[in-house]
Amino acid sequence: MARVTLQTIAEQVGVSRMTVSNAFSRPDQLSAELRTKILDAAEALGYAGPDPAARALVSGRTGVVGMVLTNSPRDAFTDDVAVGFVRAVAGSLADAGYSLVLLHSSSHDGVDPARNVAMDGAIMYSCTPRTQAVTALRERRLPIVTVEGAAIDGAPRVDIDNHSGAYAAAKHLIDLGHSDIALIVAMVDADDEPPSDEALAPAPVTTAERLRGWMRATDEAGIVPRIVGTPGRFVDDVLRARISTMLEDPPTAVLAFSDLAALEVMEQAKQRGIDVPGRLSIVGFDDSPLSRRVSPALTTVRQDIDAKGEAAASMLLALLRDESAPAMPPLPTELVVRDSTGPVSPMRA
Amino acid sequence: MARVTLQTIAEQVGVSRMTVSNAFSRPDQLSAELRTKILDAAEALGYAGPDPAARALVSGRTGVVGMVLTNSPRDAFTDDVAVGFVRAVAGSLADAGYSLVLLHSSSHDGVDPARNVAMDGAIMYSCTPRTQAVTALRERRLPIVTVEGAAIDGAPRVDIDNHSGAYAAAKHLIDLGHSDIALIVAMVDADDEPPSDEALAPAPVTTAERLRGWMRATDEAGIVPRIVGTPGRFVDDVLRARISTMLEDPPTAVLAFSDLAALEVMEQAKQRGIDVPGRLSIVGFDDSPLSRRVSPALTTVRQDIDAKGEAAASMLLALLRDESAPAMPPLPTELVVRDSTGPVSPMRA
DNA sequence: CTGAAAGCGCTTACAG
């Protein structure tokens, strides 16, 4: 049986292919009864509606928006914050009739999704600007929105106020009397040496800004913090090992670049019998769902992930409507004090 | 400036459009030097490669696979297990050069992604068969794979052995001496009355199978469990309220349909000062990442979510290669005993 | 309200 197309139906009903097309795509262009007749014939023939690929070719619109995640979706989906972001974006896009396609940036057998997948625009989440995916998207001249990555020229950005949040977190510890503070950082291969601004430059904005925020507070207080870092983006074996080393002679407080990193410190501390917050205070970042559930509940810096996702989606949607996306100030962050921080213990003070 | 197409480059280089197409899509069809020359010209003209939509129309392949999630992606992404599944699927597909597009099943303004998005096949996760999305996909005659939903005829399925896992969990409690056991269920609007098999029929396989597994064990032991249910799919206000009512006269043990539901019971028990596991034993389902982190660590039934995702992806990939997908036995589940279960307290025994 | 014309940008056979 040959494939059923608009033409098949047109012949069946005795109208032109155009009219059948209108029946599906522009209902106001024909009488209700003719439309019903056409739709009935289509259903009888097992026609599922206009072919999306053909429609995309001629209309130039696919109804699909891409999302490039840092590394692969596989990595990103181990991170609560990234998941929450994808969730908010997918939800907002769905409300506007768009679907979200997850793009991995590493090419397999020369298959680069950012180059080969049909889409109307894309959101870059925490990407470095020299990614293959970014290059492809730009060459295709697709509208893009950057979130928490380095700036891509011409592309509007959504960002959160990492600096202020980090500053508030560090200030909180300093106000509690802490002066022996370790900073747990990612994407910086440092073990106990504060990275130079130069060393920080290639690190994605998020990491660098959090570190700078912490250090503004410690600088102001005349404190030189310890640095415990990993070149990776997440909690990895390098970081685990360095945290372990750090805990052999523990500081009185720790500021971590994410809640997951903070929880790693908390777990290792537990194993060593180091009381939190009695002997060690810990502050995370992100206010991920986990942070509330662990005990002691984690002091952290909240960001509104839903708002971030909605902002990114609505910016891209504006671009897709050929409007210019409004510039946006960084979304606010807020210190949430829970039970993992306390005054420095008298013994150590 | 007119859009750059294969034709533009062909004229520039002085070859036919076909040869330019081959340079991009079939490198073995022309000499290396000619190919380089063509690619260089393309780059100079700012050509980003063959248009995906046009390519999809003529080749009949898009490189995109759809995923229909129960409700919207928004709902699904609040669930650790669903997220893990999406992660594994996206990863496996990426390895094969495919990208994953998230499809919401509710149509907005008549925009139904399952009908309008160009794709090569789809995975249905925990869907009821009468979903609009399923209908659309079937009418389009796209290859589909069903995961943990009701069977869709002709579509291969991936499933886990919910029944055995649930049975083992219930048996574990019974062996500990429990006889006053509450079953926390979703998609069943029951408050203390065991649902009939008939009432269970429309519930997705997962829920029904877990309930049946538990009840096989309680039946064998001659125990009539309490039923605490919600018509919803997740932990919702109805369920929270019914759990609260249940805890006014608590059973000695609880079996929950998911870890999230188990944690809800645990939290409410904490608030009421009911000791876990001293006074109340709790078993979850799924072995989500959370279950290990809470305290007391949750006894639960483990399923291998990565394996489930990989199985679904490789089945669909086989279908896309026009191979028939091999039938698969349900993936095994395994009881993981941690700290939230213990012997029934003597007071109550 | 309906239709004839033109074409979206590409690839699949096939012939040379």
Add this chain to the structure above:
DNA sequence: CTGAAAGCGCTTACAG
């Protein structure tokens, strides 16, 4: 190794 022919299935103007 290269190219002329045919066409994928649809929609966008436009004319009636």
